[in-house]
Amino acid sequence: MANELSYKELLPNLYNLAVRSVVATEKGWMVEAEGQRGAICPSCGLVSHSRHSRYWRQVKDLALQGTAVTLKLRMGRWGCRTPVCQRQIFTERVAGVLVPYAQQTNRLAETGTLVGRALGGRPGERLLNRLGMPVSRHTLLRRVQRAARNALVPEVVRVVGVDGWAWSKGKSFGTILVDLDVLPTRSAQALRGCLKSVVLR
DSSP: OGGGOOHHHHOTTOTTOEEEEEEEETTEEEEEEEOOSOEEOTTTOOEEOOEEEEEEEEEEEEEETTEEEEEEEEEEEEEOOOTTOOOOEEEOOOTTTOOTTOSBOHHHHHHHHHHHHHHOHHHHHHHHHHTTOOOOHHHHHHHHHHHHHHSOOOSSOOOOOEEEEEEETTTEEEEEETTSOEESSOOHHHHHHHHHHHHTO
16 A cells, blocks of 8 residues: 555655555556655755645656666745745755756666666666666766766876777787876887876876
């Protein structure tokens, strides 16, 4: 029964949302829930209880026993009544679980990034489709690239991986580093100079 299901068990961070129904559909489980009775303005940080309107939002979540799960959330639009705040209307946020405009929960996106990083595009796509979390290989690779761009770069480089690179098979060679720097030759002098420049940054 839907009224016996604790939303905290499904999504611990969504303790302020109330489950209204859990329905099995042809595409998997549909969990319908309702938002809060107030929301924090993202501009001034104060709570508003002045509801402007409601809207529906559907997002994908982690699969359950290999079956896809969709969250159908009835969220609110709120009016900020703080005189000094320039934002008049804002939409309800679910911090730590969803980001604005996302079509899936943070934990599903993180799972896709981890699988894409470990397996790559096509193998990751096959695994996630089998587990009930369908995604394209292009999406997986985009997530891995986005995660790499957003990763914090340490100020001091302590470990560097070095490998050979063929510009033209059997003719000209170069050196590739883990941060995707490519040197024009395979000489030790070029590598030494590059490592010195990294240390001196």
